[in-house]
Amino acid sequence: MVEHIDLSQVNWARAQFALTAMYHWVFVPLTLGLSFLVAFFESIYVRTANEEWKRITKFWMTLFGINFAIGVATGIIMEFEFGTNWSNYSWMVGDIFGAPLAVEGIFAFFLEATFFAVMFFGWNRVSKGFHLFSTWMVAIGSNLSALWILVANGWMQYPVGMRFNPDTARFEMQNFWEVLFSPVAISKFTHATSSGFLLASLFVLGISSWYLLQERHQVMARRSIIVASVFGLLSSAYVAFTGDEAAYSVAQRQPMKLAAMEGLYDGRTSAPLIAAGLINAAKEPGDKQAPFAVELKIPGLLSLLANREAGSFVPGVNDLVFGNKEHNIIGAEERIEKGKIAVELLRTYKEARKAGDKDIANAALKAFGDYQDNLGYGYLNKPAEAVPPVGITFYAFHIMVITGTIFPLVFLFFLYFQAKGTLSYQSWLLSLGILCIPLGYIGQQAGWVLAEVGRQPWAIQGLLPVTVANSNLTTGTVQTTFFIFLALFTLLMIAEISIMLKQIKIGPEEN
Template sequence: MELDVVSLSRLQFAMTAMYHFLFVPLTLGLSIILAIMETVYVMTDRPVWRQMTKFWGTLFGINFVLGVATGITMEFQFGMNWSYYSHYVGDIFGAPLAIEGLMAFFLEATFVGLFFFGWDRMSKLGHLAATWAVAAGSNFSALWILIANGWMQNPVGAAFNPATMRMEITDFYEVVFNPVAQAKFVHTVSAGYVTAAIFVLGVSAWYVLKGRHVALAKRSMAVAASFGLLSSLSVVVLGDESGYLATEHQRMKLAAIEGMWETEPAPAPFTLIGFPDQQARETHHVLQIPAALGLIATRSLDTQVPGIRELVGHAQERIRSGIIAYDALQQIRAARGLDRVSPAVREAFEANGRNLGYAYLLGRHVADPRQATAEQIEAAAWSTVPQVAPLFWSFRIMVGLGFYFILLLGLFFWLSARQALDRRRWLLWVAVLSIPLPWIAAELGWFVAEFGRQPWIIEGVLPTAIAVSSLGITEILLTLAGFVTLYSVLFIIEMGLMIRAIRKGPEPDHGLPAPLTAAAPRAAPLPAE
């Protein structure tokens, strides 16, 4: 990576975002699991379910606090490191974030207090409603954030205004119901549910291995296995939907993920293994599954999936169109209004305006896009190709982990149904060792989504290179070091608190019956805890 403002700004935002996302999936999933457990408690009135809810709620609370602490700085970075981006699309991007704060975060933050401090001050149904409100707030928060992110991936419902030099909303309904945003939302929250399910499963398996809190642990494992299995299946289905939408809206990302340099005859094969070579612009030693990519990406047998070279050719055409739009825009600005230029200039801008962002790709090659040579246009077109190898392997590791989670959770669901959760100790250890894997899969998923759309900060509209603030390298390095240090300390604190709470185990609950003394006879053995 070059040591420049753009690269360092990208690195800083990537570091803070990926640190923050260490906490988000567990918050999303645990909030639903807590609501499920408390619902069972209210329906059955069995105190062990109340104890389960309070124990996993403690871990949820630790994670929730750290998630909030690491997320606050992210929104400030849009003005701090990405000021031109904020100016260019602030009217659109800011709306979902503002709604998230007003509608979702305040809901979640308000009711999380009732969850922790309202156990003995509220009725059972009242407290259950508060718990479900926390879960709803967590998921609504993710919805609005992913609506904002989905718009960056597929900028619909907006148009460029040459008078203000900004993007403006034309259809808020289209922004909210953007198909890319909706697919990202359900895919992301499902991944969070899997993360929480594996976490609960692994911690509970550890308790069973140690012979501690066995009754609570087995019930927790049953909930996690059933909830997690459904979620992991939905992740695969919704991931397929994301791949289909990428064929329509982010074809270069899809081609890079597949390492597909040439357009294959329909239906295109899926490359299971290969070694992409960016310099040679080909993928070596491929092992392919015939027709699989065509079915996944187009859901047909006769639609082609374009390769990287063909898409670069399309990019060159759009750059030339963007140059026409750029020239018309300069005339509009000089005349100080669209209504003050000739009809020919207006028609040129209206016909080519959607490709204006492609002209901005020439910014790294020539000061005035209108002066660009054929070689510079070709170089700018090839800059639309992200680094293929990291995307290729990140995607395959993520998908491989997804199918592993289905297998693991399916096995535990089967054992739970047979009431045999403690009969295979090796499988319990597998569950314990699998705890970090959902986080790896989630981080790789975000890497594929964000790294794969480079060089665009807004797909086809605004290149990342011109969206940054006018900062010095020293300033960014200092803040980057500060964020990494602070977030690392917070992560260590969170891990320490979580491990301490897990080792301590659930607190004795006054709703549970008192343990029998040695003098008190009993008719049948009771399970531990």
């Protein structure tokens, strides 16, 4: 199927996708959460008819708008990049993957685009009630956008509801509902959106903390802190719950990713959870080196979290690469061998069909049926290629979890001191509130690095490696667009941060 694989081109394409996705995800989580916070503020305004709440709404709405614009700018490329840089992927799974993307456009993007104008320019053009409705529609539309793209991403992590069609050489959808309600898709959606709510709460909390430290706009800051802390605390609980679901789902469906997340090479029963550690970068699958230079273990916890059963067996990298007969695990080594046979049979079938030789074609097709589950592995050259970068996956996972653990405590402190009426005097806490903004962004990025690096080398888990998924381009072409994106997005982000800081400095309009 692949005559020539240009690895450096593939890697530049991966780098470009990572770059554009990471930039996009700087802005999206804030949109997801801030849209709801603005809707909460406006709902309170409409209920109380208190102009102060309108002022609060408008201030956060201004920051929402600045962030939203660059989210849209960085988002358009994500859709088209599947075609430009991953054209084989687009053909091979477009039959399944294209549908959620189109549904996203119809159901979600138009909600956002249509009601956004009302939200910003409709204060005096539509009724109060319709304006509030529009603000809610923007919030719902933004989050629905996330639903569909995460359904698509969930499908890439755990492909269900389809079959391979050897005639068209692509995967074709068999069951739309299975794709939509895949457990991975659901946990991806709930975890990603609730983490967005969390980030937006930190954003509001941090900026309000700065106002309190500056002794400016104190009424607005305190009110914002109350709403953001409650929303943030609830979101944190939900993030933890959905995070546990997502990790369980990874353990059951992407065991290699779980092994990399925990730096687990030799599978075992009653596996410990590594709370923190320093990875041994020289470690390779199958060698005798220790996986960690330093580690802090919690005995037995990984088995409990991964399988919801204390003492259960959790496979490690080595089991998944070389196989483990005792636990009925077929390793990548064996699957590659079978995969190579599948690739060869597919080629024989295509050639025989072209030549009109029905007997050979039918025989090849029949035999292909026995091996096709391993087709994706047939494009790997050695078993170690089935292992994602362990260091990046491990650190990303731990950074995400550690930052996510700090935030609910911060919200609790804010609520406690706010209730006591001494929040303004807790400069340590207010400073921590500001620090939580960058920490929140780091946690967000770490989450997606984990999700995407951890499933390498697969574009579609177990079926399509990135080396087969990409477009037939030259390295120089992709390098050029990589650097254009880097320059352009960096420039636009500098502008965005500069505008954002200026608006925060100006603050809400004073009556």
